[in-house]
Amino acid sequence: MPIHEKNLIRPENLSTHENLVIDGVDVSGDWSTFIKSRVVTDYNDDMQDEIAALPGGEFIHRCWQCGSCTNSCTVNALDPEFNPRHWIYLIRMGFEDELVRDKDLIWQCVSCNKCTYACPRDVVPEGVMKATAHWLELKGHTPKSPSTEFDEEFSSQVFRTGKIEDGRVMMNFFRRTGQPLLQPWLIAFVRRMIAGLPVSWLMKMGWATVFHPRTKGWGPAREAIEEYAKEMELKHLAAVKGASPEARFDPAK
């Protein structure tokens, strides 16, 4: 059996009979387990093109399913269900329902680039994972992942001021995702960090968190970037059928 058919033998697709007689022959026991036949009619023929239209997804068509991406994957080593090759297969076949089953996993790609390093076809699987996660959000299959929230918080700070400041990114990210700022492990970490810090540095960092560092004369660059970013976001929305405008990135937020 080709490995990519393994999704058909999930428990709910198995039919097991205690006692089964076929054509007068008793086949009870191991022979009484059958895989339900399944006719696929729910193809989404646009899925590959839509994902290819999002940043990072451009080269998905090159994939020839060798599996080097999954084999080298950092997250797959922790969780075998994280399988970039399999997802690329589902996307290329148009199996939207199957892909959506893994909507809470795909965003977990850590962008280590091991897959992109190993890929013999320059698919850039790391980019495909990001584009796929983005697509799932645009289609409304899943709310924005913590990773997307982080990217958006970070990017809007960069667009606004030219720079980011660690403390502020963290605080705003926790606010966006409804997490408390005072997490015990974080308090322990900050305590250890500031224990050896010269007071002057401490003041400088606190100052930077409150009064955001900026790149001087950044105004025109900000305008140019935000104008371009908006054009791109509208293009992405238009590329994905039924995309929810809510899922769009708005740097002003």
Added chain:
Amino acid sequence: MDKKQAYKKVAYYPGCALEGSGHGYNRSTKELGKKLGLELEEVKNWNCCGAMEVKNIDPKIQTYLSSRVMSIAANEMGHDVVMAPCNGCYHNLKKAEYDLTNDEGSREVTERLSSKAGHQTYQAGQVETIHALDWIKDAIGEEELAKRVKGGLKGLKIANYYGCMYTRPRHIFPEKDQGPGSESTSAPHFMDDLLAAAGAENVDFALKTACCGGAHTLSDKDTSTKLVVNILKAAEEAGAEVIATECPTCHAGLEMHQVRAEKEFGIKTNVKMMYFTQLLGVALGLSPRKVGILENASDGRAALKARQIA
């Protein structure tokens, strides 16, 4: 190009992390340069390179952001070498260089944004981007470093940790994997070479280019903690007293999740993290305070004292 000469004075791009959580790296890089007679001129009015995040909004904006830094170094300051100690910055400048060389679309967007922002558009080839490791390796080298070392690292056992962005993907680093003398993308060794020259004993460490989960340090904490624990434990099992780092995101990730693993999962590890610039600085006779070892969350002073290094 005579790198030894060319790298004596370079444009310095610290990046956002080195002004925040990576201040120990910033301080030690500057002090190390001073000690070795290498001149750093900070890129004027620099901006963020886009890090790991902006590319997920749009990769061409990231290319533009990185190109602006190189444009200022080249066109406003007259430099032909930019040195970035942060793996993320280094990676992004290299990636921008690659895209601007090979992709018409990236050139168009960079041209459009640069002209609207009111500065000269960066043209591929105007500068060479190097990492702090290339800088010390080529401007000083192991032989000269070994001669200048005072006291040295006295056999301190070190696991060298390079992370992801220094070597992957291969195509944006055309100078790597070019045979003897060049850096390897599968088994990098520049940091090992420099620290060995400074008297350290490098342990056999299999996870040199493993991922610490840096991009998701906060957004997927459990995955990051697992990845970091793997790295810390592998280093300890290899006998390392210190993990040498060359990236502020990796360094902060290892430190944060070392604490988190201990507080939330009861997994305690004792290995200390230090930037390679801090280790080289100490080996050259600078005080731990001067190279910012006190500023690390994982305080490595005891490890140095135990071997009477500082």
